[in-house]
Amino acid sequence: MNKKRYAGLLWTRPDKWDKMDSKGIETVRRDNCELVRKMVATSLDKILIERDEAGAIEYVKGVIRDLLMNKVDMSLLVVTKALAQEAEDYKVKSAHVELAEKMRKRDPATAPAIGDRVPYVIIKAAKGAKAYEKAEDPIYALENNLPIDVQHYLDHQLAQPLMRIFEPVCKDVKAELLSGAHTRSISVATPSTASGGIMRFAKVKPTCLACRATLTAKEASGAAGSSSSLCSHCASREGEIYTRSLAAVNSLEQQFGQLWSQCQRCQGSLHQDVLCTSRDCPIFYRRKKVAKELDEAHATLSRFTDW
DSSP, rough: TTBBBBBEEOOOSSSOOOEEESSSSSTTOOOOOHHHHHHHHHHIIIIIIIHHHHHHHHHHHHHHOOOOHTTTOOGOOOOEEEOOSGGGSSSSSOHHHHHHHHHHHOOOSSSTTTTOOOEEEOOOSSTOOOGGGGOOOOOHHHHOOBBOOOHHHHHIIIHHHHHHTTTTTSSOHHHSSSGGGGGGOOOOOOOOOGGOGGGGOOOOOOOOTOOOOOOOHHHHHHGGGOOSOOOTTTGGGHHHHHHHEEEEEEHHHHHHHHHHHHHHHHHOOOSSSSOOOOOOOOHHHHHOOOOOOEEEEEHHHOOOOTO
């Protein structure tokens, strides 16, 4: 790469390398999200240690595919930066500084103070919005179903590290990794009332749990012997849909229990509630995400009033 940015195997004996020696790249920098650090580290392992350049390319394509399909855990997309001074002392507007001011207006008691590291994610916003305008608190984004701007992460977080690492490997890194079949399927999130715009005036209507069709007033009320959770066309599948919903609840309860126990062990006691709110820990965001999904799964299951 260059003398201030490099990665290679350190050899002090002829038979075996000692370690991966890196400097100035994303694996040792804190101003990138965990997804970038993980992707760079795995790619370097495949290229330098395993000598599998094709495997590294396929791995990166898989990461980009999952990112664009919104299959990457939010904890891997959190960026943290230090709040070193007051907002008015910064010469240019920065994402973490503007978010700290936004959080201070919401709740001064829990807002970041000078010296704290401010975690944030980049969410989708109006076309032409600046990056600092799209920064949002990860917990707030999670609780309000705000969609992540995955294209921003691809263009501004992943692109440059990939260009540096794969330039000696690929003839055209941009054509090989940043475009192609693996970038053509993109998940489009359903707008929510919290995202603002015209959705603030939308009225939510109950839908069928099987086919997602909007239920009529008669079907939603459960009149005439029909289920209040399924439309008349899917009513015969009520047992199947209930079993599927129950399995989803059981799976999420198991995941939440595992994460909760992991946090208890880290805290030092398996007999006390988890008090940790460390936003530098990826388990914290996973626990919050699974807890929210579990509440939604319980709400879905509660629509089966006759079971």
